[in-house]
Amino acid sequence: MKLIIKAGRVIDPANGLDAVRDILVEDGVIVQVTESISAEDAESVDATGKLVVPGLIDIHTHLRDPGFEYKEDIISGTRAAAAGGVTSLACMPNTAPVNDTLAVTRYIIDKAKTEGSANVFPVGCISHGMQGEVLAEMGELKAGGCVAFSDDGKPVVSSELMRRAFEYADTFDAPLISHAEDKSLVGEGCMNEGPIATELGLKGIPWVAEDAATARDIMLAEFTGGRLHVAHVSTKGSVELVRQAKARGVRVTCEATPHHFMLTEEAVRGYDTNAKMNPPLRNSIDLAAVRAGLADGTIDAIATDHAPHHYDEKNVEFNLALNGIVGLETLLPLALQLVRDGVLDLSQAVALMTCRPAAIIGVNRGTLSVGAIADIAVIDPDLEWTVEPNMFYSKGRNTPFAGLSVRGAALKTILAGRVVFSR
Amino acid sequence: MSFNPKHILGIKDLSADEITFILETADSFKEINTRQIKKVPTLRGKTIVNLFFEASTRTRTSFEIAGKRLSADTVNISASSSSVVKGETLEDTAQNIEAMHPDIIVMRHSASGACDYLAQRLACSVVNAGDGTHEHPSQALLDAFTIRQHKGSCAGLTVTIAGDITHSRVVRSNIYCLTKLGAKVRIVGPRTMVPPGIQQLGCEVFYNLEEAIKDADVIMMLRIQRERQGKTLIPSLREYSRFFGLNEQRLKLAKPDAIVMHPGPMNRGVEIASAVADGAQNVILDQVENGVAVRMALLYLVAGGDKLQEN
Numbered sequence: 001m002k003l004i005i006k007a008g009r010v011i012d013p014a015n016g017l018d019a020v021r022d023i024l025v026e027d028g029v030i031v032q033v034t035e036s037i038s039a040e041d042a043e044s045v046d047a048t049g050k051l052v053v054p055g056l057i058d059i060h061t062h063l064r065d066p067g068f069e070y071k072e073d074i075i076s077g078t079r080a081a082a083a084g085g086v087t088s089l090a091c092m093p094n095t096a097p098v099n100d101t102l103a104v105t106r107y108i109i110d111k112a113k114t115e116g117s118a119n120v121f122p123v124g125c126i127s128h129g130m131q132g133e134v135l136a137e138m139g140e141l142k143a144g145g146c147v148a149f150s151d152d153g154k155p156v157v158s159s160e161l162m163r164r165a166f167e168y169a170d171t172f173d174a175p176l177i178s179h180a181e182d183k184s185l186v187g188e189g190c191m192n193e194g195p196i197a198t199e200l201g202l203k204g205i206p207w208v209a210e211d212a213a214t215a216r217d218i219m220l221a222e223f224t225g226g227r228l229h230v231a232h233v234s235t236k237g238s239v240e241l242v243r244q245a246k247a248r249g250v251r252v253t254c255e256a257t258p259h260h261f262m263l264t265e266e267a268v269r270g271y272d273t274n275a276k277m278n279p280p281l282r283n284s285i286d287l288a289a290v291r292a293g294l295a296d297g298t299i300d301a302i303a304t305d306h307a308p309h310h311y312d313e314k315n316v317e318f319n320l321a322l323n324g325i326v327g328l329e330t331l332l333p334l335a336l337q338l339v340r341d342g343v344l345d346l347s348q349a350v351a352l353m354t355c356r357p358a359a360i361i362g363v364n365r366g367t368l369s370v371g372a373i374a375d376i377a378v379i380d381p382d383l384e385w386t387v388e389p390n391m392f393y394s395k396g397r398n399t400p401f402a403g404l405s406v407r408g409a410a411l412k413t414i415l416a417g418r419v420v421f422s423r
Numbered sequence: 424m425s426f427n428p429k430h431i432l433g434i435k436d437l438s439a440d441e442i443t444f445i446l447e448t449a450d451s452f453k454e455i456n457t458r459q460i461k462k463v464p465t466l467r468g469k470t471i472v473n474l475f476f477e478a479s480t481r482t483r484t485s486f487e488i489a490g491k492r493l494s495a496d497t498v499n500i501s502a503s504s505s506s507v508v509k510g511e512t513l514e515d516t517a518q519n520i521e522a523m524h525p526d527i528i529v530m531r532h533s534a535s536g537a538c539d540y541l542a543q544r545l546a547c548s549v550v551n552a553g554d555g556t557h558e559h560p561s562q563a564l565l566d567a568f569t570i571r572q573h574k575g576s577c578a579g580l581t582v583t584i585a586g587d588i589t590h591s592r593v594v595r596s597n598i599y600c601l602t603k604l605g606a607k608v609r610i611v612g613p614r615t616m617v618p619p620g621i622q623q624l625g626c627e628v629f630y631n632l633e634e635a636i637k638d639a640d641v642i643m644m645l646r647i648q649r650e651r652q653g654k655t656l657i658p659s660l661r662e663y664s665r666f667f668g669l670n671e672q673r674l675k676l677a678k679p680d681a682i683v684m685h686p687g688p689m690n691r692g693v694e695i696a697s698a699v700a701d702g703a704q705n706v707i708l709d710q711v712e713n714g715v716a717v718r719m720a721l722l723y724l725v726a727g728g729d730k731l732q733e734n
Contacts, residue, residue, distance in 0.1 A: 195620025199435075201535035201592060204619070271536030313732030317513060317534035317554070 001157035002026050003417055004039050008047025008378060009333035012054060013351035014367035021164050025374040028417035033368060045419075047378050051346075054354040054366045055087025055413065058328060059148075060231055060255060060303035063089075063120070066107060067096025070281035072308040072395045074108065078116035080306075080328040080394035085377035085410030088358070089117040089306075091203070092152040095131070100125035100136040105144040107274030117413075117420040119375070121147040121361055123177060126165045132156050135168055142172040148229065150177035153278070155168060155213060157183070162217065166226030175227040175253075175360065178217040180238065181279065184403040185209035192265040192280040192321050200268065201316060205280050206312055213321050218242070222250045229319075229360050230254035232305050234279040238288035243298040249363075254293075255303040258327060258334035259400065261343075262291045267400050273314040273321035273402045284335050291343045294352065301357035302349075308396025326396035336381055339406070346381075379414040385409060403405075427728045430549045433558035433723050434599040440603070444557075446568050448728075449592045449713070450722035455492055456715055466495035467703055469726055470527040474517075475552070476502040476532045481687055481711065482552050486529050489718035495726075498525075513537065514544055521545050527725055530554070546673055548725045556590050561721060562686055563596035565714040567604060569706055570641055570711065573661045573682050578605030583635045583677075584626075585667060586645025587597040587616040587656070593645065593686050611635035612667060615656040632667050639677040643684040644669050644695045660693050674704065682706045 003025040010021040022037040023030060048289045058081065059136065064072040081089055091108065093099030096306050099108065103124050112120035116288075120134035124146035125136040138149055154180065156162045162176075169176050186209045191197050195202025214230055218241055233239050233254045242254045259277065264284050267275035274282060293299040307324025314321050335353060338344045344352070358366030365375055389397035413421035434442070447524075458664050471490040475483050483499065484686045490497035500520070513532070520528065527548045530538055535555030542549040553559040582601050588594050588610050598608050602625040610621060610631040622628055629635035631698055636642055647663055657663045674683065683695075683705045691697045700707065 193619055195623040198618040198620045199595070199624060203557050203593060271539055312512070315512075315514060315533070317540060318536045319534050 002039055002042035003045065003376065004037060004042040005045045005047050005052055008050050008052035010052045010368060011347055011350045012368040013347045014355035015114060015369055018347055023368065023376065025417045027038065028374055030368055030370055030372050030374045033262040033370060047376060051379040051381055051410060053350045053362050053377050054368050055377050055415065056085045056353040056399055057088040057357045057366050058086050058304050058306065058331060058359055059301055061089045061306040061328065061356045062094065062308065062324070063091040063234060064095065064264065064308060065111070067102065068407065071310055073213045074111045074120065074224070076116040076395045077114050077306070078112060078120065081118040082325070082413045082415070083393045084330070084411065085379060085413050086328055087333050087375035087377065087413060087415050088117060088363065090123050090147060090361055092120045092123050092150060092352060093125045094153050098125050099102045099146070100128055100130065101322070102140050102144045105141055105146055109145045109203060118415060119365065120143070121363055123148045123150050123152070124215065125149065125185070126156055126176060127161065130264045132158060132161060135161070135165060138169055138174060140170050142174050146174070147363060148175045148177050149403065150179065150231070152177065152179045152231065155179050155181050155183065159216060159220065159371050163224060163300065165222050166220055166228070166321050170224065170226040171376070173237060173362070175229045177229045177231050178194035178213070180210055180217055181230050182209045182213045185212065188319070190276060191268050192267065192279045192282050194283060196268060198267050200271070202268070204245060205408060207235040207237055207282065210235050210279055211241065211409070214241050216239040218245045218250060218252055219309070221252055222248070225251070227251045232257050232260065232279055232292070232303070233290065233299065234260045239289045239293040239298055239361050243293065246298065253300040254298070255301040255357070256294060257303060257305045258331060259296065261287060262396045263400060271318040273316070273318055274325060274398050274402070276321050277305070277324055277325055278323040290340070293345050294338065302331070302335050302352045303357065304328055308394050309398050311397060314398050325399050326392065326394050328394060329389060329392050330399065330401050330406065332379065332410060334409035336408035370371040372383070374414060374417040376414040377410050379408065380411050381408045383409045384409065425729060426529065427724055427730060431560050431723070431725060432538050432542055432549065432551050434560045434563050434579045434596045435558065436601070437605040442564070442567065442572055442600060445564055445717070445720050445724065446571060448724060449568055451715040452719040452723070453716035455515065455719070456712070461492050462494060463492065464494045465723060466490065466493035466726055467730065469495040469527070470525040471495045471527045471529060472520055473720065474520065474528050475501045476530070476551070479531050479551045479552070481714070482531065482610045484535050485711070485714040486552060486718050492715070493719055493722060495722065503584065508548050508605070511731060513540065517541050522642055546699055550725060551722055553592055554590050558596045559592040560596050561714070561718050563600040564721070565710055565717040566597055566643065566684060567600050568713045568717050569684065570682070571711065572705055574640060577601055580606045580640040581609065581638060582606050582641040582643065583609045583611060583639040584643045585611045585632055585635065585669065587647055588612050588621060589616050589618040589625060590648070591645050595624065597643070600624070600627045609635050609639070613657060632669070632677055633673060635676045636673060639681055641682055641684060642669060642674070642677055647690055647694050648686060655669065664693050668694055668696060669699050671698050671702070674699055684710055686710070
């Protein structure tokens with residue numbers, strides 16, 4: 001089976017390519033990237049005037065499957081991914097049961113392969129049951145397909161256990177993903193601590209809760225020589241901590257979410273529960289620091305922290321609402337906004353969603369090299385549309401971007417040579 | 424001026440003129456409370472539901488009496504007897520009540536923003552009787568009313584509010600209310616009880632009670648919740664009282680004619696010494712008395728005000 005993508009502006013940061021090219025795909029693999037290819041027996045996609053990039057990679061999602069299928073499942077979640085131009089995603093282990101055993105890892109991978117519309121790379125638990133007491137069987141989980149380990153949302157409290165986790169995970173060449181948060185400093189906090197929380201009478205989450213935990217995990221990574229990926233950095237301080245650690249040669253990477261580079265705590269006014277997430281939306285200084293971290297390379301990936309919830313779980317008093325928002329279907333236009341705002345050039349933006357996250361989780365995706373698996377997104381960067389949650393493929397409707405007019409969308413999403421989404 | 428708000432959710436969005444109008448309306452109602460027959464037919468045929476998700480004696484009784492003196496039918500629902508214990512959501516509870524066509528729901532709730540939440544979802548009027556640590560508008564209005572009664576006006580006064588600022592909805596509403604009426608507001612408490620950025624609401628922050636009450640015209644003491652001692656905010660009530668309790672000696676630092684207020688319920692011997700609570704400068708029971716008149720005004724204006732008579 002052959003597929004040819006004609007005359008698109010091909011941006012492949014891993015190969016330093018930004019030029020108009022044709023791409024020929026055969027049996028799910030890229031076989032030729034040159035100026036003019038003719039293959040009469042191939043299905044043809046005209047990408048004239050469009051961008052052709054490696055399929056996007058989102059290394060921080062919650063697919064809620066198994067256990068919370070009423071929020072999302074692997075089928076709906078990967079369809080949402082495909083609609084957003086995302087061909088690969090890593091899913092967090094806080095399912096029910098949690099992903100701390102090979103059976104759960106296999107279930108996720110098998111279901112994604114047979115019924116999904118994107119590659120799914122599971123993240124396994126650091127600790128058994130995500131209880132923070134005993135290490136999970138990371139060796140077996142890694143062999144079974146887990147790409148990283150995290151107790152996302154329930155950060156490991158014990159520094160001793162985290163130290164051993166770094167050492168043990170490094171034995172199997174896997175990174176730890178840290179949801180860096182000192183829960184004792186968070187308490188019952190439900191938005192960023194500061195003047196707006198004070199005004200609204202909502203309990204605050206101080207920046208030091210993130211910075212202190214980030215600092216600890218960086219130091220443990222430095223001490224052990226293990227590999228750390230810091231999830232969703234949201235504060236000026238944590239960006240700076242990562243920047244300094246990289247300069248010292250610590251094996252650390254980090255990601256930022258679109259909501260942390262697009263919104264501030266102002267969005268909470270009116271008690272909008274769709275502006276409630278963890279880490280919380282911060283202030284304009286933090287937002288500027290995250291953008292600066294993206295621009296100077298401190299931040300390695302844009303990841304959504306796609307966190308679908310049921311309507312009922314958000315339609316409650318602010319302090320009772322669950323944390324998180326969906327992100328897969330709004331990732332692309334929000335990332336492209338950084339290009340329009342002059343923060344990133346197009347190649348940087350694409351790299352943050354393709355080859356750089358691929359390197360963090362160690363998967364052979366995110367490039368358009370000859371011989372690579374043909375995961376490709378054809379993008380219209382200027383297509384204007386309005387975010388309408390009811391139109392989402394995700395089961396989750398929880399987004400603070402509802403009603404926002406955005407620019408940029410995937411026209412075709414191609415997974416191993418097969419068109420899985422078409423607009 | 425005519426002012427008939429659909430809801431009373433907080434002081435923040437009220438103008439000085441609107442606040443003054445409410446206080447003047449309350450003036451005209453105050454006299455009813457001392458009549459032989461304490462009832463006027465103004466809200467006859469109106470139904471008011473007092474929906475209280477938090478324990479309250481003073482505020483709930485005050486709203487109930489206010490409604491009854493205006494001839495409204497008032498119904499009290501408290502959390503202990505409600506369906507909350509059965510796991511019903513706030514929206515469902517409220518919609519069930521609304522299906523019985525009340526005109527006004529007066530709500531007290533432990534969640535900040537709960538009254539905004541209700542107002543966004545219901546057709547009837549919502550009056551905030553205290554939501555979490557957000558606002559307590561009727562308390563701030565009765566405080567302003569009481570200050571006017573004793574000082575003639577709030578303009579130019581220095582008002583010191585002392586205690587657990589972080590957990591106080593009374594403080595937030597009072598800062599808005601008093602500054603809009605031209606007073607200067609000082610807040611004071613241990614740093615653990617002063618939330619970040621409170622200055623941006625329009626007050627001056629102190630951490631020393633003596634400094635904060637120096638030359639004040641009004642001192643408002645907040646209740647220290649006993650359950651907070653020995654946690655992370657204060658080591659003990661004993662230590663709190665020693666540094667932040669109002670006693671006769673400290674009161675002398677204020678202006679000689681300063682008045683002492685407390686929204687209640689008081690912890691005698693903790694934030695306020697009995698000699699002060701019962702002393703000549705206290706206006707604490709005036710606050711309670713005025714609360715009825717102020718709440719009558721709020722219910723009257725929300726129900727339609729002078730438009731009621733036209734019907």
